[in-house]
Amino acid sequence: MIFSLRQKAxxxxxxxxxxxLKADRIATSIxxxxxxxxxxxxxxxxxxxxxxxxxxxxxDIDWRQTAKGDRVFIRQKEWQxxxxxxxWCQNNSAMDYHSDKDLPTKHENAVVMALALSIxxxxxxxxxxxxxxxxxxxxxxxxxxKLARHxxxxxxxxxxxxxxxxxxxHSTVFLLGDFLxxxxxxxxxxKNLKERTENIVLIQILDPAELTLPFDGRGIFRTPETSAAHxxxxxxxxxxxxxxxxxxxxxxxxxxxxxxxxxxxWHYIRHSTDVPVSESLQALWGIMRSHSVHNRAGGNxx
Numbered sequence: 001m002i003f004s005l006r007q008k009a010x011x012x013x014x015x016x017x018x019x020x021l022k023a024d025r026i027a028t029s030i031x032x033x034x035x036x037x038x039x040x041x042x043x044x045x046x047x048x049x050x051x052x053x054x055x056x057x058x059x060d061i062d063w064r065q066t067a068k069g070d071r072v073f074i075r076q077k078e079w080q081x082x083x084x085x086x087x088w089c090q091n092n093s094a095m096d097y098h099s100d101k102d103l104p105t106k107h108e109n110a111v112v113m114a115l116a117l118s119i120x121x122x123x124x125x126x127x128x129x130x131x132x133x134x135x136x137x138x139x140x141x142x143x144x145x146k147l148a149r150h151x152x153x154x155x156x157x158x159x160x161x162x163x164x165x166x167x168x169x170h171s172t173v174f175l176l177g178d179f180l181x182x183x184x185x186x187x188x189x190x191k192n193l194k195e196r197t198e199n200i201v202l203i204q205i206l207d208p209a210e211l212t213l214p215f216d217g218r219g220i221f222r223t224p225e226t227s228a229a230h231x232x233x234x235x236x237x238x239x240x241x242x243x244x245x246x247x248x249x250x251x252x253x254x255x256x257x258x259x260x261x262x263x264x265x266w267h268y269i270r271h272s273t274d275v276p277v278s279e280s281l282q283a284l285w286g287i288m289r290s291h292s293v294h295n296r297a298g299g300n301x302x
Contacts, residue, residue: 019108020148023115026278030120030285050074085121086167087114088131088160089151090177098273099209106205109273110176111151113203116281117174118147131173132160159189166192172199179204183256187264200266201287204257208274213246215239 052061052072062075095107104112118128122144127137130150137143158181167173173193179186179202193200209215221234236242254270261268267287271280 019111019152020115020144023112024119026112026281027116027119027123029278030116030281083121084127084129084137084168084171085118086129086131086137086171086173087118087147087151088173088175088177089114089156090158091151091154091156092158094158094178094180095205097207097210099207099214103207103273106178106207106273109271109277110203110205111148113205113271113277113281113284114151114174114176115144115148116277117284118144120281120285130154131167131175132156137168159186160193162189162192167196170199171197172201173197174201174203176203176205178206178210179257180206180210180253183253183260186257187260190264194264198265200264201284202257202261202266202268203280203284204254204268204270206270206272208272211247211250211272213239213243213250 050073052066052074060074062073065073065075089107089110091107091110095110096105098105121128122139125139127139128143128147129135129137130147132154133146133150135143135146135150158177159179160175175190181189190200216239219236219239221236222232258268258270260266269280269283271277
């Protein structure tokens with residue numbers, strides 16, 4: 001048992017350079033410009049004047065602009081804030097699935113997406129770390145490597161555990177998994193997280209076969225395993241007879257998940273593993289650049 005665990009850990013470690021390189025290439029292709037917010041603050045870049053208020057500091061007065069008229073002006077600067085981006089990646093047998101040998105597993109897509117997002121975040125001055133890790137957030141290569149090791153080697157349940165959900169306030173939390181557990185279970189499990197931060201991005205990663213059920217003949221279905229219910233298996237003699245009902249059910253589940261995120265004010269992105277990771281990252285990068293977690297918008301990447 002110990003030998004098999006060590007072997008698995010060694011295999012995961014060997015994959016790290018390739019996954020990091022792939023993530024870096026994707027992030028580099030997306031990254032453009034700086035991540036600045038058009039708000040006044042203590043940054044270095046000037047962006048506008050405004051009239052002096054008694055609550056302002058005298059040293060912030062721009063005397064050159066003030067000398068041009070009879071009003072006193074403050075030289076405002078761009079507000080650049082260092083945020084923390086935290087990542088949770090589902091890593092269990094459910095995420096090892098891929099319906100075709102030419103497709104990546106759901107977990108591989110989750111890891112590459114999380115690492116690419118972390119690279120984008122550090123390039124904009126944000127700190128990164130794993131949500132369920134004791135590692136301190138950082139923006140150096142060591143922080144990225146720690147995150148990479150954690151999301152590849154740390155095994156998880158189908159959903160984050162309550163003990164994992166104590167992020168720093170105002171941090172942005174990225175949750176990556178298949179989220180096929182009952183929507184009520186997802187809502188209950190993430191309740192503690194919602195109380196800590198409103199900035200939650202839920203990224204549902206599915207294999208295309210999980211959306212369409214293209215198989216024929218006999219098959220075994222396994223329910224997701226959560227802390228509240230153990231996994232169960234069901235033998236279906238002829239998959240074709242349930243295909244229509246299955247598609248209705250998965251569509252209904254995903255719609256309910258999207259609606260849950262909308263009501264909670266979270267972002268929701270759905271990614272299918274037959275779609276390039278870069279396509280979904282474009283949508284996520286838009287969220288990160290605009291800090292539109294406050295706009296309560298969501299989207300799908302199919």
